[in-house]
Amino acid sequence: MAPTKAPDSSRRSDRSRRAIHDAALALVTEVGYRRTTIEGIAARAGVGKQTIYRWWPSKAAVLMDAFLDLAGRAAEDAGAGSGSVGTGEPAPGIPDTGDLAADLKLVLRATVDELNDPALEAPTRALTAEGIVDAKLGAEFVHKLLDPQLALYVTRLRAAxxxxxxxxxxxxxxxxxxxxxxxxHRWLLRTLPLTHAYADEIVDCAVGGLAPRA
Structure with a gap:
């Protein structure tokens, strides 16, 4: 008789984490951050509340972790040169083809696509808004999500x-x-559509102002 194989606890843990991540992101998209609760996330993920509290101290921490995981998967799917200010995992870098405007337009267009993606928009807005009133969450949002992306711009601009x-x-x-x-600003206020054409216009205006003067 073959020996019974013990359950793989790490695999079960990974499945539970992914289910919790997916549930948190889905609820924020469907009902908003304020109406999303630990109880709701647990019920949606099919786990107990104690499981969530064993890994995360708060609803904000769950969402932050879920969004970092989502951002990492989005960056892997997008590949090199895509990077975004809205997602957490940086692409390998902003391309340096020798044409600064073209390189920046490529990256800003990718950022527009991510900010317009419903799967990313709701959690990004939730974390942005909550980070304004929760200083600790806001600092974590900047450190984990924004700074890695902004560093890529600094590197490319220094090369320029x-x-x-x-x-x-x-x-x-x-x-x-x-x-x-x-x-x-346009994305947060929803004043006008966020488009590739607008991203290109921003780059043209900015690069014109940054160029050496005659």
Missing amino acids: QEAGDVRADVDPRTALELLIGPLM
Whole structure:
């Protein structure tokens, strides 16, 4: 008689975590952050509340972890050169073809696509809004989700400075805000559609202002 194989606890744990992640993201998309509860997540995932509290201290922590996992999968699917300010896992880097405007347009267009993706939009908005009133969550949101992406812009802009395409006196961190700020402003306020054409216009305006003066 063959020996009975013991259940793989790590595999079961991974399945439970993924179910909780999926449940948290689904509920935030369907009912919003405020109406999403630990009880609701547990029921949707088919686990007990104690399982969730064993791994996460709060609803915000569950959503943060779920979104980081989602962002990581999205970055893997998108491949090199896509990167976004809205998702957590950075792409390998912003491409450097020698054409700064073209490289930035490629990345900002990918960011537009991610911000318009319903699967990413709701949790991104929830974390952005909650991070404003919850200082700890806001700091974690910046550290884990924003800073890795913004660092890619700094690296590409510094390379452009070395190539003579951006003025030496420009602070790359300030320069990247000329690119990201308008995009996020339109997305947050929903004033006008967020499109590739708008992303291209932002890049053209920003790069024109950053270029060396005659």
